[in-house]
Amino acid sequence: MDSIPANRRLWNQISSAYQHEHDPQIGAAPRLWGMYSIPDAHLHALGDVTGKRVLELGCGAGQWSRALAAEGATVVGLDLSEAQLAAAARAMGAARYPLVQGAAEQLPFAADSFDLVFCDFGGLSWAPPHLAVPQAARVLGRGGRLVFNVASPWFEACYDEAAGRVTTTLQQDYFGLNTIAEGDGATSYQLTYGDWVRVLRGAGLIIDDLIEPRPELGTPNGYNETDPPDWAHRWPAELLWVTHKP
């Protein structure tokens, strides 16, 4: 299914409110992963990017991209939404980097263009993974890494739509999560653990790690209410995949 037009519309509509609400958290410091802003210094997912060619898939307002550009990476920020790209352009610091409008499932780059492709709830949450993962693998050079953070199937399966929060009760079928309707045709994507492994391996990638970011007790979730509040300290809310192209 083609969710590109609807996802573009959605993010153009919500960009301003989203940045107003979340930019202070996402941009509070460089390299913060996910809904609980866990520092990469604790998770060790990205490593040194100095001198590396880096692509962020679904860069939003570019909080990650500008941090990596400031560290000396040659960064490209790609996003589907012109409103999100405009937010990234406004927030760009002294270390300039190019912004490209495009879709993770149809990357407008030649093979072997990057040493690192990554995202944090970006293109691999909002594009069909069976299309976006092979695209990421294609644009990586040999030895290049694909690193990305997405919601876990646990989190999605326990999301109570009516109550608008994550609970300790299974609400949706694990095997039926594949697409999540986000309104007016917009869609986000979720795979089972087995399907992630098959999609990554099918694209020729080696899985180096599956980090399950675990917030400290009392760390707030900036996006979703959870019941109990320490839900993500007890169950994995996110999957941070670390892979490379051999």
Ligand SMILES: C[S@@+](CC[C@H](N)C(=O)[O-])C[C@H]1O[C@@H](n2cnc3c(N)ncnc32)[C@H](O)[C@@H]1O
């Ligand atoms: C939750 S934001 C992630 C960006 C940033 N890490 C953040 O947390 O705000 C999701 C981003 O993915 C972008 N997006 C949605 N569908 C996309 C697609 N098919 N390809 C690339 N980017 C997409 C949206 O425009 C949005 O900027």
